[in-house]
Amino acid sequence: MPMTHAPERTVRWHRYWDKKSRTYDKEMTAWEQRLFGDSRAWACSQAQGDVLEVAVGTGLNVPHYSDDVALTGIDLSERMLDIARARADELGREINLRQANAHHLPFDDAAFDTVVCTLGLCAIPDLDAAVAEMVRVLRPGGRLILVDHIEGGSRIVRGAQRLVELITVQLGGEHFLRRPLHKVRAHGLLVERVQRFKLGLVERLVAGKPE
Numbered sequence: 001m002p003m004t005h006a007p008e009r010t011v012r013w014h015r016y017w018d019k020k021s022r023t024y025d026k027e028m029t030a031w032e033q034r035l036f037g038d039s040r041a042w043a044c045s046q047a048q049g050d051v052l053e054v055a056v057g058t059g060l061n062v063p064h065y066s067d068d069v070a071l072t073g074i075d076l077s078e079r080m081l082d083i084a085r086a087r088a089d090e091l092g093r094e095i096n097l098r099q100a101n102a103h104h105l106p107f108d109d110a111a112f113d114t115v116v117c118t119l120g121l122c123a124i125p126d127l128d129a130a131v132a133e134m135v136r137v138l139r140p141g142g143r144l145i146l147v148d149h150i151e152g153g154s155r156i157v158r159g160a161q162r163l164v165e166l167i168t169v170q171l172g173g174e175h176f177l178r179r180p181l182h183k184v185r186a187h188g189l190l191v192e193r194v195q196r197f198k199l200g201l202v203e204r205l206v207a208g209k210p211e
Helices: 007-020 024-036 039-044 078-091 127-137 155-172 180-186
Strands: 050-054 070-075 095-099 112-118 138-149 190-197 202-208
Touching (some): 007 078, 024 078, 024 138, 039 112, 039 202, 078 095, 112 127, 127 138, 138 180, 180 202
Parallel strands (some): 070 095, 112 138
Antiparallel strands (some): 138 202, 190 202
């Protein structure tokens, strides 16, 4: 989706995700049981060094990172970040949490060893811009780790997803017919691992930035 959305729509989406923070953890727990399985642990266990998590949300990934990573997280929703801060405090984890837009990450080039985004690219308006920014802040030899729901593997499933998008894109900017893998390759990363499951609805991948 291009970045030419009317300001009022962007504001509406921002408010939607602020409000969503109240029920997000409960809803995601149910979806993980049905669809995503151990994807959070799978993603975070592969993160090393200086780590940036894009769309950190309420910090559900925080318990899954090893203690030796230096973790930074960004999200557009301040209310989501408030919950993430509380979660980090409960866990005794020091995390740099910042309100920021994934289209314009407030970090220098080559600032991180790993960039992680789980279940976030589906709701970032400009997928291409977000992936480009993730690649920019990765150090040569660094790794991008993504998990998301994607376009289904059959026409019937994709047809149902199109109907769902008629509501979800307007409501909160959430897409169901994306596949970040294509953008990752287009931006020059070398895909190391790809796993697709649950009727092709979920994909998780690891890609490296050439040295």
